[in-house]
Amino acid sequence: MSYSYDYPHPAVTTDIVIFTIRQDELKVLLIKRALPPHQGAWALPGGFVNLDESLEEGARRELAEETGVSGVYLEQLYTFGRPDRDPRERVITVAYYALIPTDTIEIRAATDAEGVSWFGMNELPELAFDHREILDMAQRRLVDKLDYSTIAFQFMPKEFTLPELQQVYELILGEALDKRNFRKRILSLGLVMETGKERKAGAHRPAKLYRSIHPDRVEVIK
Amino acid sequence: MSYSYDYPHPAVTTDIVIFTIRQDELKVLLIKRALPPHQGAWALPGGFVNLDESLEEGARRELAEETGVSGVYLEQLYTFGRPDRDPRERVITVAYYALIPTDTIEIRAATDAEGVSWFGMNELPELAFDHREILDMAQRRLVDKLDYSTIAFQFMPKEFTLPELQQVYELILGEALDKRNFRKRILSLGLVMETGKERKAGAHRPAKLYRSIHPDRVEVIK
DNA sequence: GCAAAAGTGTTCCAGATACACCCATGT
């Protein structure tokens, strides 16, 4: 079976930067390439777009195939199309990034099995193709969005404490934040509500648990 | 001649939202489609990406073909890929937007010849395909970037007055700005310098002419 | 001299920043 066109067509893929927070670190999911080119190198998960699915559907399909996760935050990042970025044929990739909440259990890659693994942003291996460039852009986008949106909430489980949320900010920004100012800012948004419950976590005062008012919305703030 | 692949490939195009400021209005360049589908409807300029050119090169080529203009600001906007957005075959389009300075003389479309024309953003015709959606996103991006970058400078000729620049802001934002606050903000950026020259424009005090320090850079501010 | 747009400073307000102590719990 073969497909013919009157003029040349590029291949189109989606690649996904899958972020989560684990072990007090911002981590990204990478896959070890089994085939050339870049055999044995680590790469972003991704694959060809089917002709009957939208770009976002393609990205969500890849995401589900690699992690078993669905229903998480996914945003188009940028489209990369240097003619020589893949030595086999012309491949244009529409890059997305996804944020996975910290409590999403049994992500396939959590097992670190067969060539799928989480990497901390400071322990990245060499990446195949132009994937390092894609990953860097995704990180920049994420850092930028922390400032003017509620994107960080997408890393949180349904119920979370403010110190937990603050830690997410600190890990992504790479700097410490003032506890009182952080609380003031978050609470003044009016986008979280107390659940009335608390989380006890060791030999200290328990923290109040909150929920997002609109868990699946990322709001632009300020 | 025909091109064959082992699995189906989509077509990839670039479409360009070309903005300029003319006659005290933000205008966009549209082309009347000569062929089906949407024959006779207005559409964004664009075309297929050649296999040996990058996406941005393809967009610049289309831009030059339609307007004769090169060397202007061009930024990738978003990639649109709904499976049914073109009835002929699967077409994925990487949308760009371009900003053309107000003094760029003899833009081909300025003549309003044969099916190429500038439209004010409040006099838009029905657009082919999903081009209305693309245009709306471009306008939103432009408005957003006014606030946190020097993107408006890209509409200005080499030398310009502050009242002229202010008018560009006002036209894009659709609201009046305070003259003193505007001046203070722009001058405090330190990104424009006086030329020492003035522009006389009628029966009133002449305005000082300024130049951008980095005419081809769009700086993120604030 | 009059009409028209250019140029110029100060006050006020709101939101961000800096900062230190008490509280609830487990051991």
Add this chain to the structure above:
DNA sequence: ACATGGGTGTATCTGGAACACTTTTGC
């Protein structure tokens, strides 16, 4: 009782917003 992290309020600073008059020119 003490160690640990959770929770709280105020003073200060800074950048944005509001606001009115003088200057230079063409006619």
